[in-house]
Amino acid sequence: MLRKNAYYDALTDIGNRRSIDSWLENEVKRCYNSKDVFSIIYFDIDHFKEINDEYGYDVGDHVLKEFTSLVKNHIHPNDLFGR
Numbered sequence: 001m002l003r004k005n006a007y008y009d010a011l012t013d014i015g016n017r018r019s020i021d022s023w024l025e026n027e028v029k030r031c032y033n034s035k036d037v038f039s040i041i042y043f044d045i046d047h048f049k050e051i052n053d054e055y056g057y058d059v060g061d062h063v064l065k066e067f068t069s070l071v072k073n074h075i076h077p078n079d080l081f082g083r
Helices: 002-007 017-034 048-055 057-072
Strands: none
Touching: 002 017, 048 057
16 A cells, blocks of 8 residues: 555556656666667646636546546556556
């Protein structure tokens, strides 16, 4: 439970910054040793601040949860996803 709280975002249940940093370090080492490659995709929700400002944080949280669900349903189970 403590590890999950330390490495996963409570709102979206995806990896947090600590997880992402660890994943990147591991992938860089893995690829260096195997001469393999990996990709990183960054998402930016346009005007997200305005959603929070106009509709409140509860709606902003709902948007983040829906976005997370959408992405999780379209990536490979072994892909890593965090915020």
